[in-house]
Amino acid sequence: MKPNVLCVDDEPVNLILFEANLNKKFNIITAHNAECGLDVLARNKDIRVIFSDMKMPGMNGIDFIANAKNISPQGNFYIMTGFEVTDEIQEAIDNKYISMYFKKPLNYMAISSEIERVLGQINT
Amino acid sequence: MNAQYDPLQHSFCLISGAELWTFGPLSIYLLNQKCPRDQNVIMSTFRFEYRITFAYLIIGALWIIFSDRAIDAFIGDKDLLTNAQTYKGWFYVLITAVLFFLFLKKHLAQLRRTESELEKHRDKLQELVMEKTKDLDQAVKDLYMKNEVINRQNEELRQALKDLQDTQAQLIQSDKMASLGVLTAGVAHEINNPLNYIAGGVAGLRSVMQECNTQNERTDLFLDSINQGIERISSIVSGLNNFSRNTDKYDEACNINEILEHCLVIIDSQLTNSISVARNFSDKPLVIHGNVGQLHQVFINVLLNALQSIENKGTITITTSAENHAAVVKIGDTGSGIEEENMSKITDPFFTTKAPGEGTGLGLSITYNIVKRHKGSISFKSEPNTGTVVTIELPV
Numbered sequence: 104m105k106p107n108v109l110c111v112d113d114e115p116v117n118l119i120l121f122e123a124n125l126n127k128k129f130n131i132i133t134a135h136n137a138e139c140g141l142d143v144l145a146r147n148k149d150i151r152v153i154f155s156d157m158k159m160p161g162m163n164g165i166d167f168i169a170n171a172k173n174i175s176p177q178g179n180f181y182i183m184t185g186f187e188v189t190d191e192i193q194e195a196i197d198n199k200y201i202s203m204y205f206k207k208p209l210n211y212m213a214i215s216s217e218i219e220r221v222l223g224q225i226n227t
Numbered sequence: 228m229n230a231q232y233d234p235l236q237h238s239f240c241l242i243s244g245a246e247l248w249t250f251g252p253l254s255i256y257l258l259n260q261k262c263p264r265d266q267n268v269i270m271s272t273f274r275f276e277y278r279i280t281f282a283y284l285i286i287g288a289l290w291i292i293f294s295d296r297a298i299d300a301f302i303g304d305k306d307l308l309t310n311a312q313t314y315k316g317w318f319y320v321l322i323t324a325v326l327f328f329l330f331l332k333k334h335l336a337q338l339r340r341t342e343s344e345l346e347k348h349r350d351k352l353q354e355l356v357m358e359k360t361k362d363l364d365q366a367v368k369d370l371y372m373k374n375e376v377i378n379r380q381n382e383e384l385r386q387a388l389k390d391l392q393d394t395q396a397q398l399i400q401s402d403k404m405a406s407l408g409v410l411t412a413g414v415a416h417e418i419n420n421p422l423n424y425i426a427g428g429v430a431g432l433r434s435v436m437q438e439c440n441t442q443n444e445r446t447d448l449f450l451d452s453i454n455q456g457i458e459r460i461s462s463i464v465s466g467l468n469n470f471s472r473n474t475d476k477y478d479e480a481c482n483i484n485e486i487l488e489h490c491l492v493i494i495d496s497q498l499t500n501s502i503s504v505a506r507n508f509s510d511k512p513l514v515i516h517g518n519v520g521q522l523h524q525v526f527i528n529v530l531l532n533a534l535q536s537i538e539n540k541g542t543i544t545i546t547t548s549a550e551n552h553a554a555v556v557k558i559g560d561t562g563s564g565i566e567e568e569n570m571s572k573i574t575d576p577f578f579t580t581k582a583p584g585e586g587t588g589l590g591l592s593i594t595y596n597i598v599k600r601h602k603g604s605i606s607f608k609s610e611p612n613t614g615t616v617v618t619i620e621l622p623v
Contacts, residue, residue, distance in 0.1 A: 114420060120427030124434070158416060185419035186412055187468040190476075206465075207419040208426030208457055 111140035112156035137162035157184035396576035472520030483513040536562025565609040
């Protein structure tokens with residue numbers, strides 16, 4: 104069975120492309136906003152890798168991760184952003200809230216190898 | 228004996244010495260009393276001499292004639308006459324001596340008094356002059372000190388004005404950069420999202436083609452072209468974003484060569500074919516701690532000045548190197564150069580040689596301040612009509 108990976112983004116095209124480019128190795132679960140994402144996490148306790156867009160209506164990526172950490176403390180979180188690294192993102196990295204961030208346009212090869220790396224760490 | 232004696236002659240002989248001496252000073256004394264002191268000195272001296280002589284002669288002669296006659300008239304005895312004449316002579320001498328003494332005493336006393344008064348006066352005058360000189364010295368000293376205070380205040384005012392202008396320039400700049408930052412961040416986000424669609428689409432297409440075995444050299448060529456386009460757009464957006472980034476942090480890792488590349492991308496549209504850019508970048512990456520956005524502004528300002536100074540054809544040479552724990556960036560151009568008299572003013576806020584509306588005169592002032600905030604240095608070497616080399620040193 105392929106490992107579950109959650110992707111939260113308010114833009115449907117981004118979700119479709121994320122799923123399409125990574126579904127060979129991983130089971131991609133998508134959520135179109137932060138609230139949905141938290142729901143998914145609550146129902147699927149085995150999700151260890153979570154990707155979130157930064158700028159979303161309502162809760163932004165960092166706020167979502169702050170809440171998600173409560174539900175899934177073992178999760179590895181990543182931010183995807185169309186901006187350069189902001190102070191907020193840098194702070195989240197410094198506090199180890201997120202493992203790293205990916206700039207858009209996304210490099211799916213890099214994302215894929217990062218997921219494999221972190222899952223390998225969890226399994227050993 | 229009688230025939231031999233001539234009383235007139237005799238008395239004249241006796242009198243010619245003593246009697247004349249008596250009446251001379253007397254007449255001088257009397258004449259002197261009548262001579263007012265406040266008259267013209269030369270005039271009174273002149274009169275005095277003549278009067279003395281005249282009076283002396285008259286009184287002396289009268290005395291000789293009448294005293295002898297009077298004695299002759301009263302005394303018949305010749306021996307007694309001779310004695311009387313002798314006593315008369317002695318009397319004459321005594322009176323003359325007393326008068327002489329009084330006269331000299333009075334005059335000398337007056338002279339001495341005058342002299343001592345003069346001396347006192349002179350001392351007083353000297354004292355007064357010294358006092359005045361001292362006062363004058365003090366006044367000059369006070370004036371000098373006041374002048375110094377004024378000069379210092381002037382200098383302070385000049386500095387305050389410069390600080391004010393600096394602050395104004397910084398305010399304008401930070402205001403501009405803040406607006407630009409918001410704008411470019413928004414634009415970057417809006418561009419990066421659709422760019423993500425394209426990049427994701429290309430990645431998806433490639434894997435589909437691999438699965439269906441339809442991937443070949445031609446499809447790779449097209450997909451690679453699209454990817455190159457994505458990268459180009461992405462780097463422009465990233466450069467713009469870095470340039471207008473608004474943070475107050477000075478501990479960001481700044482890769483100097485990378486920042487220069489970003490800047491060249493941003494100013495690329497202004498680089499015409501006649502201007503070539505030569506890159507002599509260091510082999511190893513030059514990384515310093517600083518503010519990424521502000522360093523972009525530094526190099527963009529200097530690069531824009533370089534390319535604007537080139538009228539037709541020219542070259543911009545960028546050299547980077549690591550020297551003594553500092554990153555050294557040299558940006559040279561073959562442009563119009565800076566006039567000698569402007570060299571000291573080029574970093575002043577609002578100083579510009581460009582026409583109104585073409586330049587604010589803030590570029591180098593902002594650049595200078597940013598470099599200073601990075602504890603670095605900036606220097607200019609220029610020759611009119613030959614070009615300028617700007618050297619920026621930033622400590623690692």
